[in-house]
Amino acid sequence: MAPRPSALLPALRAVRPQRLPVSPRLIRNSTPARVQNFASLRLFTTSTGRRAVDSSADAKNIKLTSDSYPELRRDSSFAQLTENHVAHFKKLLGNAGVIDGVTTDATSDIQPFNEDWMRKYRGESRLVLKPASTKEVSEVLKYCNEQKLAVVPQGGNTGLVGGSVPVFDEIIINMSRMNTIRSFDEVSGTLVVDAGVILEVADQYLAERGYIFPLDLGAKGSCQIGGNVATNAGGLRLLRYGSLHGNVLGLEAVLPDGTVVEDLCTLRKNNTGYDLKQLFIGAEGTLGIITKVSVICPQRSSAVNVAFFGLESFDKVQQAFRAAKGQLSEILSAFELMDSTSQELVHAVRQGQKPLEGDHPFYCLIETSGSNSDHDYEKLESFLEDVMSKEIVSDGVLAQDSTQAKSLWSWREGIPECLGHWGGTYKYDVSIPLNDLYRLVEETQERMENAGLVGSDDTYPVVGVVGYGHMGDSNLHLNVAVRRYDPRIEQILEPFVYEWIQSRNGSISAEHGLGLAKKNFIGYSRSDTMVRLMKDIKNLYDPNGIMNPYKYI
């Protein structure tokens, strides 16, 4: 966005470019190495009794998942890995495709594949396979299925629910060597990639051609598109471009018996029978392994504007959202919610100048993306004039250039990092019908206060109960920032949070999937019938149950 000399609306204060603090580590400007930085951030699990490492733990001390979940037992129907198995895999994939911890000591080489980046889960696999082609994936799976060897498919391993690491000794099938961009049609915008292509690499490739990947998320520098599709990733662009169920035009996947599901359609319309590819979108690797993906990509917007404003109530937030949808309509690309506690905690960590002078119970960040900068700016100004004159919005600023836009975004995107400052965070990623969305935060806060757990000094375990998220998608991040682990907190959180969501027909996982972390909670969002029907599909495609076992299905 070009700098604008024009004055803002009279009611709006000008952003002060020099004084707005720029986050030293903007989540949005991720680099491939960025996700690793977060390994130092301590996160408590959202499941009662499952705790991440405490603050003194070093890399070697991540608790084994099998110790954290003592009720899980290795399935004895799975074979134990032998030298013969390994020899067969080496024959299939060559040495470059095998990290062998069975016949050699490769513990340290395999360790990064056994652990998740949040340091909550650690498996005990002794074999990593890195196939380089669909044919190799097919041969590997067919053999594993025949030999009853359990496997866990792994993309960028950036998930939050432990879905991409083994629980016991499952073979890790890592897709990073299948990383070729296969084709791009500059007229239709259809991109075909291998599953192991990193999201940011694909987005950069598209940016050079005037297009954009219809998905964006914090881990884009590390996550792989196959994993994004397998976990039905949501992220920052869903409000504008919709879900992967709409944007994935086709995919190729391999079933446990080696069958290649040849559904790599590149057409926007193909109405010839069941849309089987949809089953693999969000299956989290429990049905097969996605090997290629075809995606319809929109043109990249040349103009991006960002506004940040304060509001007096959640009711006014809803009014502002409705007005933004109506008046910004086709250019609205983000409508993010932050409550006052979230902004106070970010400020407490970062200090410096806040975007708005006064304090407000709620803050929203709006982003517009369009093809004409003047038009978009005019629409956004007119929208802000409207919502301020109607007293829906109390105060607001409009970024004057991309540096200011990034600064404003940092007040939203810096929340997860800042919340970890005091010790850890209990995190829930949920979806609730908009009317009720924020009530969950208020009730959780009340419960914590009634239990005497919240306070400003070190005698209280809870620093604050925080709500923020993708308002445009009814997606709330309920986070509890804590100074230390305390079972009293967990008793207040669970099953309360899940029951509360269930009673509003919400979803206990809006974006992150179920994996291992939410394995036991699917019943809060899905009826017994739906779970049974899912199991029928699982049994149909994976009768031996070798695909990503011990997880949610």
Place this chain on the structure above:
Amino acid sequence: MAPRPSALLPALRAVRPQRLPVSPRLIRNSTPARVQNFASLRLFTTSTGRRAVDSSADAKNIKLTSDSYPELRRDSSFAQLTENHVAHFKKLLGNAGVIDGVTTDATSDIQPFNEDWMRKYRGESRLVLKPASTKEVSEVLKYCNEQKLAVVPQGGNTGLVGGSVPVFDEIIINMSRMNTIRSFDEVSGTLVVDAGVILEVADQYLAERGYIFPLDLGAKGSCQIGGNVATNAGGLRLLRYGSLHGNVLGLEAVLPDGTVVEDLCTLRKNNTGYDLKQLFIGAEGTLGIITKVSVICPQRSSAVNVAFFGLESFDKVQQAFRAAKGQLSEILSAFELMDSTSQELVHAVRQGQKPLEGDHPFYCLIETSGSNSDHDYEKLESFLEDVMSKEIVSDGVLAQDSTQAKSLWSWREGIPECLGHWGGTYKYDVSIPLNDLYRLVEETQERMENAGLVGSDDTYPVVGVVGYGHMGDSNLHLNVAVRRYDPRIEQILEPFVYEWIQSRNGSISAEHGLGLAKKNFIGYSRSDTMVRLMKDIKNLYDPNGIMNPYKYI
């Protein structure tokens, strides 16, 4: 769109409001009765040897499907309907829910349910059931499954491939009594409806609230949303709002064993296990019956602009499309293609003034929809200036008001009707990668000419080979306007057309589904493996095969 006094671009001629012919029957402004009008339009089937009634046939003479397809045999594993069955259904549904042709003579009452509106298919059912609730659908299906009674689910019966009428004596389960709009959330835009709600009724309901249904098609006055979802309808708004796989948030369906699939999610994000609802989108009633649908609806655009222009080559059409995507981007809501033959034939039928003065090999219609009329008009003008100065577009007009916009649309939407003027039309609804899209029309034309079948007088059976369609979705309608049925034409068309599409990885059905018409041709768009995997799903959900038998699966 408000009338505009401003002059057009110098390079563009002004539209002449008085002289532009307004179609007497605009397809777009459909009414619930509209589809019936088309019953008088004769259409030949796209399958070799399957012919619709000839021009002298009256309503009673539609050929029985079982006669048109002599190779189809009634499946003897299905039970014959008895008085006991009928008595049971009357007990379940009451008299209002049963049209009984088993114990009474109800042939004429049942006739409209046995026939499709194109008069290509006629079944011999003697029983129509009209359940009024999900519970009734469940009880009916469970009983049918136990008794081995075959059924055909029926919505508005507006399909083009014979999917919603029986072949033999299948019980017709008509959904028209389940027609309640259940809820609408004015903040999130989520609409929940019964399957039998007519598309236009829902769209009107939404229009009053500032929203729009993300699907629009010619039959909207008659088609039902359950049927739209079951056939994965594409239509006019797909370019802008995407497919039903993205827009349907949830659905409720009943399996043959009476199980209610409770997947009526109203959230944009719900990442908890397999997305089973997707299987029902496009299954054409072969897995179960959809009873309720939840859809995310966008805000209605206040400004709509329409432009119509002529181009010298299909290469320039592609350039114009690319430019429109880039410059109109978020406001582009339609990019329709018409070739010169299609416009000549429309003109030959309607006479009157054409939109452009000269003749051009290709014509395109562009529609924009946005929230700000001035901005959109400016973008469209600037786009037209750009493509005309670069000589991508040869000539063009921009509608000055909604009457002119409708007139321009009528040159696109009037094509199917006008093509039938000489006798009939062979119709193919296909998808082909954009580069090759029009080549199919050219090659078909060449083949017809080489065979000496095309000419301007009555000795030639073929009037013209025509290509038009939704350029924005790579969706071509290949139509052959004919004076009479001639097996030589069919020999030229098939299997040529299907093989040609297969060799380009296209789809033999972009929008209409497979039904009975394309039953034998699925292999041209789907591999044996994919068909086998579909059959596995069919067998899982419908082991007795009672759901819509004899169709594509």
